Amino acid sequence: MSFDLRTVARVVAGVYLDNGVSDHTPCEGLARVGEYVVVASAEFATLVTGTVAELEARFAQGSEAAAVTSRAVFVSESDTPRLRKILAAHGMSAVLGASASGDALHYRLAALLADDRAASDRLVASGTRVLTQVARRGGATAAMAELAHRIDGWAVLLDAHGQLIASAGAGRLHLDDAKAVALGKPVRVRHPGLQTHQVGSDLDFTGYLVVASRSSATSRIRDLASQAAALFDLVLRTRDPSVTEHLGREALVEILHGGGAQATELLRRWGVREVELTAFALGTRTRTVDLERLVERWLDELGVEHIFVGDPGLVRGFVPEHLVGELMALAAGFEPLGATSLHLGLGAAAPIDALGRSAVQAKQAFDAAFEAGASAQRYAELPTVDFVLDVISEDHRTQLGGVLDGLRGDDGDHGELLDTLRVFLSEHGAHRASAAKLGIHRQTLVSRIHRVEELTGLSMARPDDRAAAWLALRALGHEAFTQ
Structure with a gap:
């Protein structure tokens, strides 16, 4: 919440009297002075309204009632030496000399708090939508970076054993603190503003999300981090293919690079009926984009088999020649987050029993696109030296x-x-x-x-x-x- 005591004083045209509660303290509730019976949180202030006589009666009920009441912040149209003396005697902060009084003052404060909560809810909802979109494109790493930006702080994602999965902001610098808080270790934590959120349910536990923020909007940060924890639970369960699948696909692609009858037979068993394929290489300068998931989605849209393998920062594979234009359009139309960009290199079409040369050409075209900052580059459009090399024998x-x-x-x-x-x-x-x-x-x-x-x-x-x-x-x- 951004609605703090200083804002309250300004809105009601009053004067803030600090008797132990900073005017930067955010407000989270409102009650009549005679109905306030529980201190909700030491991190937030609760506003109470009523007459001076009602306040005195509350203090007169005994030490327990007086102690609870003094933790609230009294808002009143009155501002007299006698009232200030009562407040000072019980250590109670207040906003005095408000422009409204009675029910009008109470309902005005209620409306302001409701508007603030609604605004906070909208920020959490929009933040959750953006985090979901980022996670779809870049997985947990990109979502962590977006979360750290939105909370103006840092974030650390740990597995159930306290091992680091991802971090953002200054998360790596505070990794020991994050582990200590998440695992309940008896270690002195140097950052007092940490929040820990469980990733997964008690019966199907995945890990911990630990966040810290420089912002005073603790409630909104807690809500957004809670939504992020639920999102990470889904991402961590679905974002990557298994290691076995990845290694198997890598071995199959290497067979295709080798060529010959074995490559032809493999593609036939793979369900590929084309007589020619074109190699591609897709990469980016950063790792904020999950390239494998992106290529999977593109190939699904094109309706072709997933003939590709992912390396760090690069995906290599093959597509039918007649779909190359559509693949180039998908690469050109993709808009990654931040300043990064995608680069696509394409070889020349080759028979399915001799794809290795097309793969080398695709990598050379990718290198040229990467250096030039182009979204796509075909090998056939490279400078003359490539044509010279292309026409001479092996x-x-x-x-x-x-x-x-x-x-x-x-x-x-x-x-x-x-x-x-x-x-x-x-x-x-x-x-x-x-x-x-x-x-x-x-x-x-x-x-x-x-x-x-x-x-x-x-x-x-x-x-x-x-x-x-x-x-x-x-x-x-x-x-x-x-x-």
């Missing part, structure tokens, strides 16, 4: 890539020298920019480039050698550009 590409075999390690894989060369050429030989992108000192960059020249026999000072090195990198395809 043996010639292997021979061209062999120019850089000297950079392979003992295990046969390319290492940091190849990555250094790729960045150096991508930055047009600019030492400062290349070193910054690699996160190394300029002198370290110079040493690595000299080592590349020694191992390959190329000179980065000669344009022809730089061109040969770049063509060799491109000929290596995904091997060079995904390290």
Whole structure:
């Protein structure tokens, strides 16, 4: 609630008398002075109205009634030295000199509190709708980030054993506090404003949601976090495919990359009847979008089999060529939350027994879209060097890539020298920019480039050698550009 005692004093044109209750304290209730019998919460203030005689009579009923009454805030049109003396004697705060009196004052306060509750309810309802939409697109991680933003604080999601599932805001900095509060451990908590919400029912327990806010709207935050906890219970049960399914799909896609009769037979058993497929690669700069769930929904809309596998930040798969335009339209029309964006790379259509080349092309097209900030990029629309590589034979590409075999390690894989060369050429030989992108000192960059020249026999000072090195990198395809 945002309706605090300072607001009450301003609305009724009164003066706030602080006898122990801050004027920033939010209000949660209203009662007649003779009917107020229970202190609802130490964190909120309850307003009481009535005459000065009724207030004195209440105090005269005994110590227990006086103690309860003094915890409320008296609102009255009266403001006399005698009334102030009574209030001071019992340590009771008040709003005095109100512009209305009697029933008019009481009903005006009731209307103000009702409006405030309604506004708070609307904020909780709209916040819950947004959290649901965010969870559909980005899963628990994105929903946690949105929740932390809406409560102006941080949030930590723990499983039933107190292990971290997700956090947002400064949640990781307060992880020990969150665990202590959630699990009831005897640890000194350094943040007094924590709230803990159970995720799941007592019979089907999932975990804990711990939140903290800099805002004074405690009630609204509690309501929104409670709704978020129920949402996380659903998300945690449904958001990811099983590990077995993921690994199985990854193995199947690798068979397709290998090609041949085995790939053809696999697709037939998978229910795919097309003679050609087109590879795609979909990715984003952040992990606030659940790409696997997004691709599942898109392929359902297109009415095709789920031939894809998800890697961190990237989904690779295949679709029929005649649906490529629709897939590009879905990628272009998607509006992720925040400043992030989706990037789609598409290879050339290929026979179902030779899909590996299309997959490499899709990754190259994705890299180009990612660097350019484009929503979609087809391999056929890449610059001329890609067409050159596309028309030469596999043996010639292997021979061209062999120019850089000297950079392979003992295990046969390319290492940091190849990555250094790729960045150096991508930055047009600019030492400062290349070193910054690699996160190394300029002198370290110079040493690595000299080592590349020694191992390959190329000179980065000669344009022809730089061109040969770049063509060799491109000929290596995904091997060079995904390290």
